[in-house]
Amino acid sequence: MFEKILIANRGEIAVRIIRTARRLGIATVAVYSDADRDALHVRMADQAVCIGPAPASESYLDGDRIIAAALETAAQAIHPGYGFLSENPDFVEKVEDAGLIFVGPSSQAIRAMGLKDAAKRLMEKAGVPVVPGYHGDTQALVALASKANEIGYPVLIKARAGGGGKGMRLVSDPDAFPDALAAAQREAKAAFGDERVLVEKYIQTPRHIEVQVFGDSHGNAVHLFERDCSAQRRHQKVIEEAPAPGMNEETRAAMTEAAVKAARAISYSGAGTIEFIVDASEGLRPDRFWFMEMNTRLQVEHPVTEMITGVDLVEWQLRVAAGEPLPRTQDEITASGHAVEARLYAEDATRDFLPATGTLHHLRFPDNIEAARLRIDAGVAEKDAITPFYDPMIAKLIVHAPTREEAIEGLAGALEKTEIAGSTVNLGFLTRLLRDDDFSAGRLETGLIGRKQDVLTKTAPLKARHLAAAIAATSGAASSEDTSDPFSTISGYGHFGPLLHKRTLVNGEEAVEARVAAQADGALAIHLGDDEASRPIIVRRDDPTRFASWPGHITVFEGADALTLKVPDRLQAAEESGSGDRLRAPMPGLVKLVRASVNETVQKGQPLLVLEAMKMEHTITAPHDGVVAEIATEGLQVNDGAMLVRFQEAE
Incomplete structure (x- = not known):
């Protein structure tokens, strides 16, 4: 086993890896940007090295600096966490060339599964069912629009690289295809450095079910059952659970067999997830699921698998990377009870889930809950700041109980006892979702949140x-x-x-x-x-x-x-900020695209510009009819509340 590892990540996943490493007696090295100098993962690690300025491209995505930090601190291996460089095969090769061990799969396996189109062609050859669609190299608008017509609307445009819902657009109308394609390509380019996309048939009543797989360098491959991640917004997971509600043994056997087959097809070593899209219109059936993609890393939702199996997946990652065989055979892996996880974000659900920033002046989690086991994976502590530079996740709350009903009620109760002040958060939204009739009954599909967004985001009036x-x-x-x-x-x-x-x-x-x-x-x-x-x-x-x-x-x-x-300052009069003639930034971000010009007459609801924040694009529209007097320029980095558009005064 390793004596010291470097963690090439931040936030809750870095903290989570540190905790397992401590239990195993492994020293840890944290890396951090200028914005994270006082972050929790930095305070917890045995050593910490600054690797650059706040922008991720100049710090957490700078592989050379991370490798230099590992060599400088005599770390033997690098654990990438998830996101950032975790699925970058070039980084894996650089790590190995430097004489270090990458805690994860080989660069060949990452390349095989890193591009969705190539991965689906590979899965077809391996006998794994894939979603009907176009996975070729042609990227011209006319060609892709033609393929979409052949597939039949609605279709899903997806970035061929990366994940997390970035570079993804649902298109129901052929006339909307050009704009959706351009937006998906811009977002994919910004998030992954690759603007190429693929087009797939959109499943009308879809569920998102994934299987946790694990392989080692000795030719072993196993699964650790499935997780349901159907509760999504903008194709990003919100609540995950294991096992999947309504799963029958026949479908589970078919799905887990296909997942292990996919892992064996690329001689996979380490933790990975095979994601399936499932047609749930007639319940879960063994002939109604298709391969979507493989995540060649640990997943954000891995705790629910750990809770039902009793397996520490990070420990397994470290043991496999150190050359050990898998700690258990397939027959020795069992599951019990039900686990549910909620992602607690700094975001404003009432404003279409806009990311939020701020200092966490007050942060309180419950110690425990009745009749269930509570786990909290937090990446921050009280007085820490949520900045615009990174994903705004605060923590994950996970509850394990004998039944799904008990786990859901336990998690809802834990969320109600959580107190956060200093930033807008999604606690109320998560609780209403957990107690929604369809969610509680297990009537899940990926459009659930979108259909009920108005109800789920409506806050209770102050009494x-x-x-x-x-x-x-x-x-x-x-x-x-x-x-x-x-x-x-x-x-x-x-x-x-x-x-x-x-x-x-x-x-x-x-x-x-x-x-x-x-x-x-x-x-x-x-x-x-x-x-x-x-x-x-x-x-x-x-x-x-x-x-x-x-x-x-x-x-x-x-x-x-x-x-x-x-609370107004009694010694200072509050200043008036803004007016109806000005449109201000709802959050810090980058003006990615300007779609109106000075002196242009615009109508209420007309797109004026595109603001990029947290690697997602947000379209800013006109709040009323008017004439543009000033408008921000493309490439401008703005703070929350900065003026984006000024309208001419009405005569």
């Missing part, structure tokens, strides 16, 4: 009692156990009755006015609004409302939802 509790917490008025003596609490005393304190909080753009009075029993009476005759809301010291105060704000928690209110 008056919660608003009163927030007012009380920020009022500065006394709330002692005994205020009967007026001299013990001056702030609560007045000559002819309780002294009223005026307090204002800001909810979005709306100012919330209140008057606060300390009472003799230690409670605070909160009068909301201007009506002096209104009945006050009494807030006591033991009020159950959960909240977190942080600079200039207070966040109130209600279940898994949270509402953040601004």
Whole structure:
């Protein structure tokens, strides 16, 4: 076994690898960019080396710097985690040329499966069923549009390199094909450096089921059962579970056999995932699944497999990379219970899941939950920052229980007990999805979230009692156990009755006015609004409302939802920001494409520019009819709130 390894990644996967390495007595080396200098994975590792500026292209994607760091620290192997360089065969060869060991498959295996079109041709030869489509080399618009017509709409345009939903577009109308193709190619080029795509038939009632496979250098290959990843948005997984709901033994046998066959076809060594698209219109059938792609690395959702099998997949990776055979044979791998995982992101579900940034001023996870086992894989700690440079995942919450119903309820309960303030997060959305009738019943398909997005992203309104509790917490008025003596609490005393304190909080753009009075029993009476005759809301010291105060704000928690209110500085007047004549950036990003010009008359909803953030493209549209006076230029890096478009004032 290795004595020291370098982890060529960041965030929760780097932290997760460090924990297994510690258990095995292996020293770890972290690498970090300037933006991650104080990150959790850096603090946890035995050593840490800075490899460059914040942009991933100048740090985490710089293979030469990473290899130099490994040699400098006398690491014997490099674990790539997932993403970044984990599926880059050129990097694997450079690692081996430097006399180091790559913890993962061979460069030949990565190349065989790295391009979706070539991989599907290979799988066809191996007898693995593949989705009908065009996987050739032609990339001309006319040729691809013709192939789409032959396949039959709807079709899916997919980047031939990479994954994670980047460079992917669903097209139902032939007239929309040119724009969708151009967008997919731009996104693929930005994310993977390869703009080539393939076109496939879109399965109308699809489920996404994948099989965890593992191979070694001794010719062994096994599976560790399946995972269901059908709960997706924008082709990115949101909630994963194992085993797949509704899976029968006949279909499982066919699917796992096909997965192992795929791994053996390329003499695969290490952890890998064979992803299948499944037609679930008539339930799960052994003749209704097709190979989509192979991920030649560890997956984000690997914990659900670990929870049902009791296997530490990172330990297996390290043992296999060190030349050991697989720790178990196929007959020795069993599964029990059900595991569900939710990806907790810094994103605004109410704004079409726009990525969010911010400092995590308050971060609390539950310690445990009833009748189930809770696991939290976090890549950050309280006071850490979510930056615009990398994927905005905060943590993964995983629950294992005897049944699917218990696991789902346990995970929903854990999400409701999680508290985060300082950045917008998707806690409420995840909880509503888990408790959705279709999801709970196992009626899964990849379009579920899209169909129900409005309902799933609708937050609960702030109740008056919660608003009163927030007012009380920020009022500065006394709330002692005994205020009967007026001299013990001056702030609560007045000559002819309780002294009223005026307090204002800001909810979005709306100012919330209140008057606060300390009472003799230690409670605070909160009068909301201007009506002096209104009945006050009494807030006591033991009020159950959960909240977190942080600079200039207070966040109130209600279940898994949270509402953040601004606390105006009493010594400073709040400045007005923006107007209806200006369109501002909803997040930090790069102006990738400008589709309007100065003096152009535009209509409400018309695309004005494309903003690239978190490696995804977001189209910015006109909020109203108007004439463009100014517009950002292509290639401009903008901060959250920066002006993108200014409209001419209406005459």
